[in-house]
Amino acid sequence: MRYVDEFRDPAHARVLLQRVRERMALPALRQRHPVRIMEVCGGHTHTIFRHGLEALLPAGLELVHGPGCPVCVLPRERIDDCVAVAAHPGVILATFGDALRVPGTRASLQQARAEGADVRIVYSPLDALALARAHPQREVVFFALGFETTMPATALTVLQASRERIANFSLLCHHISIVPTLQALLEDKDVQLDGFIGPGHVSMVIGSHPYEFIAHRYQKPFVIAGFEPVDILQSVLMLLSQLAAGEACVENQYARVVAEGGNRQALAAVSEVFELREHALWRGLGDIPRSGMRLRQTYAAFDAERRFGLFDMAESVAPEPASACCDQVLKGCCQPKQCPLFGSECIPEHPVGALMVSSEGACAACYQYRR
Amino acid sequence: MCLGIPAEIVAVDPSDPMSATVEVSGVRRRVNLACVLAEDTDPHDLLGQWVLIHVGFAMALMDADAAKATLALLSELSQEHGSA
Ligand code: SF4
Numbered sequence: 039m040r041y042v043d044e045f046r047d048p049a050h051a052r053v054l055l056q057r058v059r060e061r062m063a064l065p066a067l068r069q070r071h072p073v074r075i076m077e078v079c080g081g082h083t084h085t086i087f088r089h090g091l092e093a094l095l096p097a098g099l100e101l102v103h104g105p106g107c108p109v110c111v112l113p114r115e116r117i118d119d120c121v122a123v124a125a126h127p128g129v130i131l132a133t134f135g136d137a138l139r140v141p142g143t144r145a146s147l148q149q150a151r152a153e154g155a156d157v158r159i160v161y162s163p164l165d166a167l168a169l170a171r172a173h174p175q176r177e178v179v180f181f182a183l184g185f186e187t188t189m190p191a192t193a194l195t196v197l198q199a200s201r202e203r204i205a206n207f208s209l210l211c212h213h214i215s216i217v218p219t220l221q222a223l224l225e226d227k228d229v230q231l232d233g234f235i236g237p238g239h240v241s242m243v244i245g246s247h248p249y250e251f252i253a254h255r256y257q258k259p260f261v262i263a264g265f266e267p268v269d270i271l272q273s274v275l276m277l278l279s280q281l282a283a284g285e286a287c288v289e290n291q292y293a294r295v296v297a298e299g300g301n302r303q304a305l306a307a308v309s310e311v312f313e314l315r316e317h318a319l320w321r322g323l324g325d326i327p328r329s330g331m332r333l334r335q336t337y338a339a340f341d342a343e344r345r346f347g348l349f350d351m352a353e354s355v356a357p358e359p360a361s362a363c364c365d366q367v368l369k370g371c372c373q374p375k376q377c378p379l380f381g382s383e384c385i386p387e388h389p390v391g392a393l394m395v396s397s398e399g400a401c402a403a404c405y406q407y408r409r
Numbered sequence: 410m411c412l413g414i415p416a417e418i419v420a421v422d423p424s425d426p427m428s429a430t431v432e433v434s435g436v437r438r439r440v441n442l443a444c445v446l447a448e449d450t451d452p453h454d455l456l457g458q459w460v461l462i463h464v465g466f467a468m469a470l471m472d473a474d475a476a477k478a479t480l481a482l483l484s485e486l487s488q489e490h491g492s493a
Contacts, residue, residue, distance in 0.1 A: 106411070294472050294473075
């Protein structure tokens with residue numbers, strides 16, 4: 039059993055679509071048209087575009103592409119920090135491939151590399167640590183980004199570095215938490231949503247409890263979903279069933295991976311190594327209090343911000359070009375194609391906004407799979 | 410970015426109990442087991458187990474019973490559909 043083919047089976051998809059249509063025809067849901075469901079995670083956005091799911095859904099049901107792509111919400115200022123650190127003599131800056139093309143204020147990391155900086159792509163933070171072991175004369179800085187899914191891997195790498203007392207390894211930490219951001223969206227008057235397709239792999243780490251407030255306080259159904267087309271359609275059906283019944287609760291469609299309590303060992307590593315920052319900047323969304331993480335004092339020796347004298351994230355945000363609609367797309371107030379730069383000035387080869395960088399960004403996914 | 414890939418644990422590393430080899434579509438890769446290995450578990454017990462891999466770490470043990478239960482729900486829907 040590979041847990042993949044079964045959840046791509048077109049026969050299942052057809053039945054689910056039929057059920058979705060039936061639900062949407064119920065009077066309780068017809069009154070609500072359009073029903074707007076946000077898929078929080080960029081991985082879901084990618085599946086939706088790749089398999090053309092939107093076109094299959096009945097009229098009156100809209101999918102809104104949420105902010106859950108860590109690359110898409112990377113502020114330019116953070117890229118500037120990386121470029122500045124990479125310019126130090128002797129530094130190897132290692133990060134995930136997705137981060138390389140994100141535009142900074144002046145340059146992306148890819149451009150910095152072309153200009154001579156030693157920027158390397160790694161698959162795992164452990165590979166960055168291996169670089170530090172292999173190059174004891176160099177300073178290896180790992181630019182850590184990602185949501186809760188990725189935090190445990192970084193935390194465990196820092197713990198490993200600490201055990202081995204590796205002195206030439208540090209972390210430029212831009213880990214952010216999706217949960218405060220969901221709350222910020224729910225508080226935003228411009229954002230009209232009826233329910234959420236919940237991020238499956240964030241949830242595998244944090245479990246289902248952190249979302250309870252969404253159901254209780256905001257009365258919005260929330261279904262944690264897997265990443266295959268059938269997973270998404272089944273989750274949509276579960277959300278519609280809740281809406282039709284006038285219910286709002288947290289459900290878990292992705293039980294094959296997500297345990298209710300999350301992953302205990304992963305959470306323990308994260309809380310050992312990281313603490314909340316008072317402020318964290320999200321591209322397009324601005325400052326979201328207590329949504330970012332930084333290294334605890336105990337691990338300050340591994341903190342690149344201290345090592346290189348970077349300030350904690352500035353509150354001033356360099357604005358996107360005036361006609362760019364990134365913030366509107368991020369909040370689901372506008373579709374990628376409605377941005378005047380989409381497909382002309384802004385394309386994956388020359389991204390203006392970060393949503394055009396990663397294939398999980400709404401704009402890049404829409405561009406790549408447009409029909 | 411939050412991509413996770415299902416893979417099967419095919420070997421454990423005798424020199425490092427926190428490391429194992431997984432196979433993903435015929436390709437072998439080393440992964441760290443720290444997030445899926447409870448204190449009292451012998452890594453050998455994980456041989457043949459499917460895990461979800463993210464950036465070099467096994468992040469979850471895949472639950473075959475839960476997968477079957479989800480699929481059973483889907484089959485039920487198909488049957489309702491067939492009889493409707
Ligand atoms: S097309 Fe480019 S500029 Fe416009 S919203 Fe998308 S990423 Fe931003």
